[in-house]
Amino acid sequence: MELSTIRDAFDHVAKKQKLCSSKTEEIIDQISQEIKKTVADLDSLSYSISPDNYKSILTGLSVRLSEIGVLNHLDVSQKELNAGMSNCLKLLEKYFIPDISKAYRIVDYDMHTVNQIVACHFYQQGLFDLGDCFINEAREPEANTLRSPFLELYQMLEAIRSRNLEPALKWAATNRDRLLQSGSTVEMKLHQLQYMEILQKKDKGDALKYARNFLAPFASLHMAEIQKLMSCLLWAGRLDCSPYVELLSPTHWKELPGELTRQFCSLLGHSTGSPLSVVIEAGAQGLPTLLKLVHVMAARTREWQEMKQMPVPVELGREFQFHSIFVCPVLREQGSEENPPMLMPCGHMLGKESILKLSKNGSRLFKCSYCPLETSVDLCMPLHF
Incomplete structure (x- = not known):
């Protein structure tokens, strides 16, 4: 509009x-x-x-x-x-050009945590000099521990741009057990690319030796892929006209940095996207709604500052949904700390406030809204997503 x-x-x-x-x-x-x-x-x-x-x-x-x-x-x-x-x-x-300061609420931030988020953002973007400068000016020397892991990541990515997979292969071998536990296939993909690089140099002997040393351990999980790679030996020197030409696609190299970054950040316990970037992007989407809300509540500034839950929905894209959302089917209200979802013995869920109303504040048995089972408040358990 x-x-x-x-x-x-x-x-x-x-x-x-x-x-x-x-x-x-x-x-x-x-x-x-x-x-x-x-x-x-x-x-x-x-x-x-x-x-x-x-x-x-x-x-x-x-x-x-x-x-x-x-x-x-x-x-x-x-x-x-x-x-x-x-x-x-x-x-x-x-x-x-609205005055966005009106949507600001007084919040006691932990500056140490905020500084670490900002420093982590710089390092995650590869801006190491800027991150070092910020840490020194913010006097957060312990944040230096964030630097070395991301420096290792960017050294691997820089090597991949030059078609050098050695740093990434070394990292994957060191973290093999953790990668397998998470279901990652990044190490197998690295070895596949390295194998194809060797084979394209028309050296079938070195390619076969590499397969025996590095692809064989993945046979139990990736037998079909390994069989294709072995068949490529028959087409050495003319892979571009073979049934396996897809294995030479530049797409594999283009997608590798993104997948390697995701797995690397996952093992560190970090999200792939910078938390600071996520907050700014989500804030930009929700800001118009917040500004309208502040305008409506202009005469109730104190209530706005003390509000723990938004009285109106703030619509954000699905990329900003990080956990399940429960809405009580009876009162049509979203779950909160004061009104958490409660699991009844029959397996159905209602909001705590709905259960208290149905049971007259726990004074009597009540019937589930979805099935004939009767139960009491004592038998209902809070759920945490």
């Missing part, structure tokens, strides 16, 4: 600007014609004619220019254009 309003306002200004320009050109043409006509009249006079004739011609020019009303026409069209421009600026300020 806001974008449509702004687009209409700008279209209106564009039309006014074209009209103003067209009107100005028309007036300039009229003035030019009158001046040319006057010059021609003056040239046609002989020098013997009295100066009064010259004065009469020039006076006529002045009268005709006054009749055209140059200043009046330009003033009207320019005022309309200025009014449209002013309206556009007001709309931009209203929708795109």
Whole structure:
């Protein structure tokens, strides 16, 4: 709705600007014609004619220019254009330059944690010099422990760009057990790429030796993939016209840095995306709703500051949903610390407030809303997602 309003306002200004320009050109043409006509009249006079004739011609020019009303026409069209421009600026300020400080709530932040998040963001983006500078200025020397793991990651990624898999293979071998526990196949993919690199150099002997040493341990989990790789030996030197040409696709190399980063961050206990980036992106999406809420609650500032739960839903994309959400099917309210989901003996769930209302604050048995089973509050257990 806001974008449509702004687009209409700008279209209106564009039309006014074209009209103003067209009107100005028309007036300039009229003035030019009158001046040319006057010059021609003056040239046609002989020098013997009295100066009064010259004065009469020039006076006529002045009268005709006054009749055209140059200043009046330009003033009207320019005022309309200025009014449209002013309206556009007001709309931009209203929708795109709000005072976001109004949506701020007084929160006691742990600055040590905030500093670590910021430093981690810099290191996770590969901005090591900036991260070091921030740590020194924030006086967070213990945050230096965040640097070395991400430095190792970026050294691996830099090597991959040069088609050097050795650092990544070394890291994968060191963390093999943890990668297997998480179901990761990144080590197998690394060995597959290394094997294909060797085979493309038309050295079947080295490729077979590499397979025996490094692919054989994965036979129990990746037999089908290994069989394809072994079949590639028969097509050495002409893999580009073999049934296994897909194994040469550059896509494997393009996707490898992203997958390696995900697995690396997972083992560190970090999310792949920077927490700081996630907070900023989520805040940008939720900010319009918060600003509208603050405007509505302008007379209740204290209530806004003390509010523990938003009175309206703040819609964010699915990429910002990190846990399950429970909404009580009876009261249609989202679960909270004060109103957690409760599991009944029959396996169905209701909000705590619903259970208390149905049981008259625990004074009697109540019937499940989904099945005939009767139960009591004492037999209901809180659930934690």
